[in-house]
Amino acid sequence: MDKKLNNFYITTPIYYVNDKPHIGHAYTTVSADVLARYYRRKLGNDKVFFLTGTDEHGTKVYESAKKNHKTPIEFCDKNSETFKNAWKNLNISNDYFIRTTDERHHHSVSKLMKKLYDQGDVYEGTYEGLYCTGCEKFLTEKELVDGNCPYHKKPPEKVLEKNYFFKLEKYLPKVKEAIENDRIKVLPATRKKEVMGLFKQGLEDFSVSREKVEWGIPLPFDNTQKTYVWVDALQNYISAIGYGDDKSEFEKRWNKSKVIHLMAKDILKFHAIFWPALLLAAGIKPPEVIFAHGFFTVNGEKMSKSLSNVIDPNQLIDEYGSDVVRYLLLSQFPFGIDGDVKAEEFSEKYNTDLANGIGNLFERIFSLIIKFSEEVIDNNKVNLNLSSLLEEIEKGYDKHITNYNLFEALKDINSFVGILDKYINDKKPWALYKEKDPELDVVLSSLFFGAKRLNDLLEPFMPIKANEVEKYIKEINVLKLRDGLEKLNLFPRM
Numbered sequence: 251m252d253k254k255l256n257n258f259y260i261t262t263p264i265y266y267v268n269d270k271p272h273i274g275h276a277y278t279t280v281s282a283d284v285l286a287r288y289y290r291r292k293l294g295n296d297k298v299f300f301l302t303g304t305d306e307h308g309t310k311v312y313e314s315a316k317k318n319h320k321t322p323i324e325f326c327d328k329n330s331e332t333f334k335n336a337w338k339n340l341n342i343s344n345d346y347f348i349r350t351t352d353e354r355h356h357h358s359v360s361k362l363m364k365k366l367y368d369q370g371d372v373y374e375g376t377y378e379g380l381y382c383t384g385c386e387k388f389l390t391e392k393e394l395v396d397g398n399c400p401y402h403k404k405p406p407e408k409v410l411e412k413n414y415f416f417k418l419e420k421y422l423p424k425v426k427e428a429i430e431n432d433r434i435k436v437l438p439a440t441r442k443k444e445v446m447g448l449f450k451q452g453l454e455d456f457s458v459s460r461e462k463v464e465w466g467i468p469l470p471f472d473n474t475q476k477t478y479v480w481v482d483a484l485q486n487y488i489s490a491i492g493y494g495d496d497k498s499e500f501e502k503r504w505n506k507s508k509v510i511h512l513m514a515k516d517i518l519k520f521h522a523i524f525w526p527a528l529l530l531a532a533g534i535k536p537p538e539v540i541f542a543h544g545f546f547t548v549n550g551e552k553m554s555k556s557l558s559n560v561i562d563p564n565q566l567i568d569e570y571g572s573d574v575v576r577y578l579l580l581s582q583f584p585f586g587i588d589g590d591v592k593a594e595e596f597s598e599k600y601n602t603d604l605a606n607g608i609g610n611l612f613e614r615i616f617s618l619i620i621k622f623s624e625e626v627i628d629n630n631k632v633n634l635n636l637s638s639l640l641e642e643i644e645k646g647y648d649k650h651i652t653n654y655n656l657f658e659a660l661k662d663i664n665s666f667v668g669i670l671d672k673y674i675n676d677k678k679p680w681a682l683y684k685e686k687d688p689e690l691d692v693v694l695s696s697l698f699f700g701a702k703r704l705n706d707l708l709e710p711f712m713p714i715k716a717n718e719v720e721k722y723i724k725e726i727n728v729l730k731l732r733d734g735l736e737k738l739n740l741f742p743r744m
């Protein structure tokens with residue numbers, strides 16, 4: 251990491267409050283949480299800031315509130331709570347939860363919009379074209395499939411209205427150059443290609459306001475217009491950390507941080523092109539990384555209410571517990587590509603990887619120590635061959651996580667388990683005990699060392715289980731406590 255950027259700022263998209271949290275939202279949020287937890291261990295808590303939140307303005311939210319016989323703010327209050335609760339249940343360690351209806355956000359957006367207007371980067375015009383309220387997006391004829399929005403399968407609305415436009419075209423060459431040279435890293439590589447393709451197709455100035463929208467932040471220089479919900483939403487990333495009201499917070503969290511925006515590919519264009527252009531216009535550095543992962547289907551089908559296959563993370567948490575859900579989500583397919591979540595195979599995966607894999611290994615190691623060791627076990631007598639094998643895997647794990655390859659990092663954990671299992675099978679501590687072989691001491695402390703290291707690797711993914719293991723590890727090393735210890739049943743077989 252660049253030395254000047256010694257802080258780390260990671261964000262998820264802010265989710266629309268008209269929807270309920272489902273495992274699609276959970277997938278991005280858990281991934282961001284794993285990265286935040288990993289970097290907190292590496293850099294220290296204070297150096298990491300992790301943001302998530304809810305996107306609460308616009309026609310879509312306004313209409314949903316009406317349908318539910320609620321005022322927009324009542325509706326937003328209630329639904330943003332369901333996101334907060336889902337993240338609490340998944341043990342998400344966000345440092346802040348932003349809502350675009352927050353006063354602080356409102357103030358920050360007004361400040362930036364006024365700046366862009368005053369310096370001539372926002373100008374008045376007329377928009378005549380198509381708009382999909384489902385996407386909250388202006389569409390071109392070219393983007394339609396059989397006259398429909400490709401995502402919502404409905405014809406977009408025809409609109410003719412006064413809008414203010416942002417001079418995107420003026421900033422495009424700079425954004426393009428930054429992406430080309432990886433000063434803004436668009437990841438994985440296929441997404442960078444997609445974005446470069448968008449530059450080739452050509453992009454025009456875009457609307458930053460809407461005329462007939464009730465629910466939004468009025469433009470500070472024309473209160474008959476509301477800030478376009480996407481322009482409002484993108485600014486959450488800076489309003490949450492002091493843009494407009496706290497210079498020193500903003501300096502630390504943005505200017506001196508490596509900024510990483512995580513999302514799925516559906517909203518890449520907004521993040522990789524519009525957002526950096528707005529930032530450059532405002533004289534703010536663009537983010538360092540934009541990582542857009544794939545979209546997943548559930549048991550081969552697109553998640554949709556009509557197919558009733560939308561999986562609520564809370565349901566899964568009730569069944570498996572939050573750590574297991576985190577593991578099951580991230581171990582489905584590589585982070586970055588599209589893939590299928592095989593919910594029907596969850597219990598098999600749980601038994602193979604967790605109950606019979608990681609959980610069984612910890613149980614094995616701890617019961618060997620309890621049975622065959624009468625000493626303090628944390629004594630640094632470690633088999634060199636074993637420690638170099640494990641170190642090799644740890645290096646791979648670090649490389650994978652820092653490159654956002656979370657799926658591969660989980661594979662590293664499984665390899666780690668395999669090596670320790672093999673070590674037990676090869677060394678047969680029970681036989682060494684019988685033969686009173688002095689090697690037993692090294693074998694047991696090596697296993698203890700391996701268990702501690704394995705737990706470190708697990709922590710960002712399964713923090714609650716890792717905490718349980720950590721407590722157990724401490725106790726097992728105190729002879730007085732060891733005898734009273736119950737078996738650690740980390741992942742009971744299902």
Ligand code: MSP
Pocket residue numbers: 262263264265266269273274275277278305483484485486512513514515516517544545546547553
């Ligand atoms: N409110 C905007 C984002 C504004 S960010 C400045 C929005 N919200 S959303 O609720 O629709 O969330 C979209 C995001 O949810 C995706 O980018 C992704 O992070 C997550 N996912 C939703 N469904 C998903 C899948 N089926 N698969 C993977 N991720 C999914 O867009």
